Amino acid sequence: MQISAILALLVVGAVLGCVLGVADKYLRVEEDNRINDVTEMLPGANCGGCGYPGCSGFATALVEGDASKVSACVVSNQETREKIAQYLNETPGPDGQTAKVTV
């Protein structure tokens, strides 16, 4: 009884997982990995003080050029800001362009 319950759920889960795995292969979106990197460099307070929804929102805005000043993030210190600005000005995106930001 219990064994069949475990097995049934396992099989259902595995089948759904496989379907999602296949779907992921066809529907994968190439994401700009600079967004991820900048998100990790930001303080991660998710305070919204910059006017964007969370740190990942601010990172997206920086990379896509909607925001140009890292200091909009009030939680970050000078060191972090310089690091992010340097990173973004030096690292080109998938289209070969760098994001122009200032500290």
Next chain:
Amino acid sequence: MELVSLFIGLTFVNNVVLSKFYAICPLLGVSKKPKNALNMGYAVTFVIFLASIITYLLYYHVLTPLGITYLDLITFILVIASLVQFVEMFLKKTSPEIYKSMGVYLPLITTNCAVLGVALDNISAGYTLIEAMVAGLAVPIGFTIVIYVFATIRERLEIANVPESFKGTPIALITAGIMACAIAGIAGLV
């Protein structure tokens, strides 16, 4: 004919939002713009329709023969979560605009009680597969109509002269209540 009355009954008379009070979260969350409301309606329709078929087949062809029908809740949630994940991937790929405008409410379809409600109601009402499919279409269409109408009313409310303390969500809740009263007027029709 029975299927038609089932459809009408589930779409309007026993409307999922206004007479069963499922799915209040997206009703309030995604009804700021009529366009977003419609997109939400489409996504929910897709999820509910597929979920009602898959959960029905799983319940009667996997869970019942094995005698483990007590696992229905967790199995259904598993199916619904996977479907929502799929919709999310699909939207992210095909229309990032819609993906962005729906925000957190897209993954939240997983916990939209209308989806689980339809899946469980199909079983407890003893529907056949065809009836379950009709229910899987009728309920989300009812949801879409209500959320769209509600969104247009809210758009009008933005410029209405609402007393200070009722601005925003309070007046929206009152509006939803009045809409529920209107739906209650045709209760028992089908």
